[in-house]
Amino acid sequence: MSKIKKQTYSDQVVHYIKEGILKGEFQPGSKVKEVELAHKLSISRAPIREALQILAKEGLIVSKPQKGKYVTTLTAKQIKDSYFTGGILEGAAVAAAMDRYTEEDITGLERLVQEMKAIAETKAPIENFAKLDNEFHGILFSRINNDLVYELCHRSCQGISKFLLFNHWIKLYTAHEIYQRHLRIVNALKKNDPIYLENTIREHYLDSGDRMSHYGVDVYEE
Known part of the structure; x- marks a missing residue:
């Protein structure tokens, strides 16, 4: 996946992560690291944080207290x-x-x-x-x-x-x-x-x- 431009917003980060899930780049159970994503996409952490909140509402991301954000794993x-x-x-x-x-x-x-x-x-x-x-x-x-x-x-x-x-x-x-x-x-x-x-x-x-x-x-x- 290519980098996105600095002027893009959280909805485009949502698209980026969803695309990564589809391609297997974000596997179920894997940790989603804000700092790593911010560096990879050359953007601040704010839109990434917003994107993760949106994805959590859609059931694609789960938050684990004191551990971080993870791609949802389903039984x-x-x-x-x-x-x-x-x-x-x-x-x-x-x-x-x-x-x-x-x-x-x-x-x-x-x-x-x-x-x-x-x-x-x-x-x-x-x-x-x-x-x-x-x-x-x-x-x-x-x-x-x-x-x-x-x-x-x-x-x-x-x-x-x-x-x-x-x-x-x-x-x-x-x-x-x-x-x-x-x-x-x-x-x-x-x-x-x-x-x-x-x-x-x-x-x-x-x-x-x-x-x-x-x-x-x-x-x-x-």
């Missing part, structure tokens, strides 16, 4: 718990907002699902699904109108699937399975049955959490 149980929570929250929130989704929203979701299908059929890199998945859930959240739910859902699963364990996330399902999983949500939304929609989204998350939990640092026991 299998923590992964399952996170996806369980995300599924409960997003499922209930989307179901409650069901009547607020417009034809344009549905069309947008269907377009994304068709793009997923195209990736599956052309055998394009499965990493391409990450952007589509973000857009898909972005449309679902666009009608929820509850910042707290969004923040909690984002913290529960986004950091895990898109950063901390991204290299495992892209191996959880085949391209065709990813397409089918998202198609089920669109069909559930069109069915106009809030209970069925809530259950579909919750099951979507529960299955992901179950599969992702195998990449935790311990063995989850019931």
Whole structure:
């Protein structure tokens, strides 16, 4: 990773660290040293400190008293718990907002699902699904109108699937399975049955959490 310019701010330091997590330069459990980062990026420690606070809110960094800041390490149980929570929250929130989704929203979701299908059929890199998945859930959240739910859902699963364990996330399902999983949500939304929609989204998350939990640092026991 190249140095960033002095006039940049904490959000760019956030991007730098996230990029490092994705590339494996910041491994789960590794210490993030403010002084070392400040020297490497040729900036003061203030924006780095702010960036670490932002990343802590997103669940990517943990602070250990008298020890410092570390990239989050997750146990299998923590992964399952996170996806369980995300599924409960997003499922209930989307179901409650069901009547607020417009034809344009549905069309947008269907377009994304068709793009997923195209990736599956052309055998394009499965990493391409990450952007589509973000857009898909972005449309679902666009009608929820509850910042707290969004923040909690984002913290529960986004950091895990898109950063901390991204290299495992892209191996959880085949391209065709990813397409089918998202198609089920669109069909559930069109069915106009809030209970069925809530259950579909919750099951979507529960299955992901179950599969992702195998990449935790311990063995989850019931």
